[in-house]
Amino acid sequence: MENMCREDLMKLIQSTNFIVIELAMYLDTHPECPCGLSAYEDYSSMLQQAVAIYERKFEPLTIYNVENNGSWDYVQSPWPWQKGCDC
Amino acid sequence: METNSDVNPFDEEVRAEANEKLTADSCMKCEQQCNDCMRPGGLCDNRPCGFGPNYRPGMNPGMRPNMRPNMRPGFRPNKKPVGPCGARPCGGRPGMRPDGRLPEGWRPSDGMRSNSLGSDSELHSEWNCKNRMIQDAQGRSMIIGCEGQTMSGCHMNDPMDRLGDAFPPVMAFVPWQQWGDLYEPECGLKQGTIFKDLNYIFCGTRC
Numbered sequence: 001m002e003n004m005c006r007e008d009l010m011k012l013i014q015s016t017n018f019i020v021i022e023l024a025m026y027l028d029t030h031p032e033c034p035c036g037l038s039a040y041e042d043y044s045s046m047l048q049q050a051v052a053i054y055e056r057k058f059e060p061l062t063i064y065n066v067e068n069n070g071s072w073d074y075v076q077s078p079w080p081w082q083k084g085c086d087c
Numbered sequence: 088m089e090t091n092s093d094v095n096p097f098d099e100e101v102r103a104e105a106n107e108k109l110t111a112d113s114c115m116k117c118e119q120q121c122n123d124c125m126r127p128g129g130l131c132d133n134r135p136c137g138f139g140p141n142y143r144p145g146m147n148p149g150m151r152p153n154m155r156p157n158m159r160p161g162f163r164p165n166k167k168p169v170g171p172c173g174a175r176p177c178g179g180r181p182g183m184r185p186d187g188r189l190p191e192g193w194r195p196s197d198g199m200r201s202n203s204l205g206s207d208s209e210l211h212s213e214w215n216c217k218n219r220m221i222q223d224a225q226g227r228s229m230i231i232g233c234e235g236q237t238m239s240g241c242h243m244n245d246p247m248d249r250l251g252d253a254f255p256p257v258m259a260f261v262p263w264q265q266w267g268d269l270y271e272p273e274c275g276l277k278q279g280t281i282f283k284d285l286n287y288i289f290c291g292t293r294c
Contacts, residue, residue: 015272
């Protein structure tokens with residue numbers, strides 16, 4: 001994951017984020033399913049790891065993780081319509 | 088609760104065909120990947136995955152604890168014709184059988200043909216039903232009667248209201264989801280769901 005390029009890492013974050021949301025909805029109605037809980041734990045951990053790597057190597061993904069280095073880094077990164085991601 | 092068997096749009100045959108088509112058309116690559124990371128789906132705490140604490144031995148998928156033994160989960164209908172897109176009833180209208188006949192318990196009013204529901208212009212609120220008995224899972228029952236009265240009142244010009252009793256409300260029973268195979272993340276995002284069991288071919292039409 002550390003060696004992934006920007007585009008691949010962004011795709012991984014998007015798809016893993018989708019899985020986490022799907023599993024969360026499943027667990028809303030199956031809160032005691034061990035398989036669902038295990039899968040959620042795995043993918044949630046993977047997502048957090050991917051987000052941490054992306055934000056450390058490239059730019060913040062949300063406004064909650066912007067490091068104050070004397071400028072507002074969040075607005076410096078390309079927006080989706082500037083081909084900031086493959087979407 | 089009496090459940091309308093026509094609510095469930097897929098039977099096992101159609102579902103198998105849909106899964107087979109999905110596998111063949113779009114997901115052959117990730118199918119192998121998913122199989123590689125398949126998680127154990129066996130018994131968990133002496134009950135199958137997806138069943139809650141009310142699970143009783145012998146309970147079938149989709150069966151609720153208060154169901155009568157002779158009730159089939161999902162109330163799957165008998166085999167019906169499969170539409171050209173592989174699912175049924177393709178293009179069908181709610182409340183109407185694929186062959187155009189009225190739902191059971193419904194009768195056309197005088198002068199109406201029972202198989203003439205082919206277009207919107209032939210649908211109106213003159214459909215009346217006889218008194219019917221509805222029954223819930225505990226065996227409680229009541230007699231309900233209805234007559235079309237939708238052409239009068241403040242909604243008489245509402246296009247949906249003009250359809251009247253041809254579209255009776257139903258109480259849907261959604262079978263309990265069981266844990267199954269998952270798609271790989273990229274494939275799941277593409278398909279719109281990570282659960283292979285939920286990946287149906289959408290064949291609905293707009294009203």
